[in-house]
Amino acid sequence: MTLSSDNLIGGERVPGAGTPWRAVEAASGAALEPAFASATAEQAERACRHAEEAFDAYRETALTARAEFLEAIARNILDLGDDLVTRCMAETGLPRPRIEGERGRTIGQLRMFAEVVRRGTFLGARIDPALPERKPLPRPDLRLRQVAVGPVVVFGASNFPLAFSVAGGDTASALAAGCPVIVKAHPAHPGTSALVGGAIQRAVAECGLPAGVFALLFDDGIAIGQQLAADPRVAAIGFTGSRRGGTALMHTAAERAVPIPVYAEMSSINPVVLFPAALANRGAEIGRAFVASLTLGSGQFCTNPGLVLAVEGPGLDAFLAAAAEALPGVAAATMLTPGIHKAYCAGVAALEANPAVTRVAQGQTGSAHQGQPALFATSAAAFLGDHRLAEEVFGAASLVVRCADAAELRAVLDSLEGQLTAALHMDEADHGQARALLPLLERRVGRILVNGFGTGVEVGHAMVHGGPYPATSDGRTTSVGSLAIDRFLRPVCYQDLPDALLPAALAEANPLGVPRSVDGGPAGA
Numbered sequence: 001m002t003l004s005s006d007n008l009i010g011g012e013r014v015p016g017a018g019t020p021w022r023a024v025e026a027a028s029g030a031a032l033e034p035a036f037a038s039a040t041a042e043q044a045e046r047a048c049r050h051a052e053e054a055f056d057a058y059r060e061t062a063l064t065a066r067a068e069f070l071e072a073i074a075r076n077i078l079d080l081g082d083d084l085v086t087r088c089m090a091e092t093g094l095p096r097p098r099i100e101g102e103r104g105r106t107i108g109q110l111r112m113f114a115e116v117v118r119r120g121t122f123l124g125a126r127i128d129p130a131l132p133e134r135k136p137l138p139r140p141d142l143r144l145r146q147v148a149v150g151p152v153v154v155f156g157a158s159n160f161p162l163a164f165s166v167a168g169g170d171t172a173s174a175l176a177a178g179c180p181v182i183v184k185a186h187p188a189h190p191g192t193s194a195l196v197g198g199a200i201q202r203a204v205a206e207c208g209l210p211a212g213v214f215a216l217l218f219d220d221g222i223a224i225g226q227q228l229a230a231d232p233r234v235a236a237i238g239f240t241g242s243r244r245g246g247t248a249l250m251h252t253a254a255e256r257a258v259p260i261p262v263y264a265e266m267s268s269i270n271p272v273v274l275f276p277a278a279l280a281n282r283g284a285e286i287g288r289a290f291v292a293s294l295t296l297g298s299g300q301f302c303t304n305p306g307l308v309l310a311v312e313g314p315g316l317d318a319f320l321a322a323a324a325e326a327l328p329g330v331a332a333a334t335m336l337t338p339g340i341h342k343a344y345c346a347g348v349a350a351l352e353a354n355p356a357v358t359r360v361a362q363g364q365t366g367s368a369h370q371g372q373p374a375l376f377a378t379s380a381a382a383f384l385g386d387h388r389l390a391e392e393v394f395g396a397a398s399l400v401v402r403c404a405d406a407a408e409l410r411a412v413l414d415s416l417e418g419q420l421t422a423a424l425h426m427d428e429a430d431h432g433q434a435r436a437l438l439p440l441l442e443r444r445v446g447r448i449l450v451n452g453f454g455t456g457v458e459v460g461h462a463m464v465h466g467g468p469y470p471a472t473s474d475g476r477t478t479s480v481g482s483l484a485i486d487r488f489l490r491p492v493c494y495q496d497l498p499d500a501l502l503p504a505a506l507a508e509a510n511p512l513g514v515p516r517s518v519d520g521g522p523a524g525a
């Protein structure tokens with residue numbers, strides 16, 4: 001399969017301009033063909049214009065047609081076959097099972113959103129029928145539905161080249177909502193992005209949709225992303241990446257003449273709380289499971305367990321001893337980009353240099369592009385006195401905080417910024433202590449899980465992959481699961497519109513057969 005390096009705009013392949021750049025093979029640092037050229041400002045402008053032109057027609061597509069479009073994207077991605085897998089492996093250094101698994105997740109996610117669209121629940125149709133005889137004032141006929149917000153810009157993530165990238169959760173949920181999508185490809189995997197972008201562009205044509213429904217733009221700098229974020233036709237942004245990148249986009253979006261929402265998933269250290277009974281009963285077992293989660297995918301997950309909290313005692317000692325025994329057996333693994341590798345090494349070096357921190361164990365050393373796993377420990381007092389210890393080290397490094405008692409452990413949790421997840425390791429005898437922490441955890445995190453680790457987010461209807469700032473820019477939302485569609489919808493109320501003028505979802509006969517509430521309850525109740 002020939003790999004095109006063109007931008008995809010308005011149904012066409014459009015070569016970029018300027019100095020060519022190439023993807024880097026993660027394992028060797030060698031340049032990969034073909035050369036990519038960044039989109040021009042005019043091309044980004046054109047993508048926005050096409051998206052705006054496509055918006056009204058696309059947002060009113062029949063629900064079945066939109067669902068079939070999402071399914072066609074899934075099918076076309078699968079049809080890319082091994083070309084997609086091998087290119088993705090080369091660009092990211094991630095192993096085949098991971099890429100194949102991520103492809104399955106991406107396809108499953110698109111199909112889940114197809115089902116969400118078919119059901120029509122996301123339209124949130126509500127009817128308060130007119131009460132003309134009501135005293136002292138009659139009530140008008142009120143009907144509400146959710147409508148798509150407008151063109152959405154998606155920034156592909158470096159660490160999930162499929163599931164959080166060109167056809168990932170942000171794109172799938174925005175398309176499901178009825179929003180055209182413009183993707184700014186991540187320069188760490190442009191070939192993967194080109195292949196997946198082509199699959200979406202083909203699906204647009206096969207389904208007879210307006211060509212502006214999808215665009216893919218390449219850039220190895222921030223100019224195109226900033227331009228897109230500032231474009232008045234763009235209505236919302238989806239982003240997964242660094243805190244610096246996410247907050248820069250938040251600022252751009254807030255400073256526009258018409259500010260728009262940015263849904264950025266950024267940094268998280270995902271506290272793991274080890275309760276006393278669980279530690280006493282199976283501290284060593286938890287230590288081994290923790291090392292497996294810490295080092296999965298070279299730790300390059302925003303859900304990676306970067307902080308462990310426990311009260312001092314023999315159980316914690318057993319946990320640390322088991323982790324210290326397991327970690328040296330773990331090989332160093334290729335990291336996604338030289339930049340991410342460098343940032344990881346700098347984060348580990350800062351922990352090494354901190355006099356209040358001791359190194360518990362290290363994994364094996366590797367090549368110049370591989371990250372060496374590392375586990376550190378510190379006291380609660382030191383952690384509370386040094387905010388740098390709470391910063392994310394993106395990769396397979398974690399910090400154990402030894403607490404004198406439950407009150408100190410609570411104080412450490414209370415000091416944390418917003419997080420994606422908190423993992424609690426507990427046995428039945430720990431329930432009382434865990435219950436006491438739940439209200440605090442609810443304030444800090446998006447997902448609380450028991451006897452597991454946060455890596456490997458399930459794509460479903462009850463999933464929350466979000467959390468208070470800086471885990472995300474808007475803690476009211478999730479970027480994974482069917483609720484992610486709500487980010488790209490807004491409610492419109494129709495008051496006293498004649499039936500003939502109402503959108504089909506709200507017409508009296510309910511021709512779409514979508515679920516609707518009447519007077520706040522189920523229709524017909």
Ligand SMILES: NC(=O)C1=CN([C@@H]2O[C@H](COP(=O)(O)OP(=O)(O)OC[C@H]3O[C@@H](n4cnc5c(N)ncnc54)[C@H](OP(=O)(O)O)[C@@H]3O)[C@@H](O)[C@H]2O)C=CC1
Binds near residue numbers: 155187267343
């Ligand atoms: N929490 C998480 O899930 C993740 C966190 N990270 C963190 O991010 C670090 C860097 O990784 P990376 O994936 O490159 O993340 P970045 O946030 O640096 O980049 C993500 C995307 O946003 C773009 N971007 C970055 N800054 C801006 C800006 N100011 N204006 C417009 N666009 C911008 C990038 O463009 P370009 O690259 O072309 O400059 C890229 O397309 C990692 O070391 C890690 O700490 C990374 C991945 C996931």
Ligand SMILES: O=C(O)CCC(=O)C(=O)O
Binds near residue numbers: 303454465
């Ligand atoms: O753990 C996962 O499955 C998802 C992690 C994630 O969203 C990320 O690393 O950006």
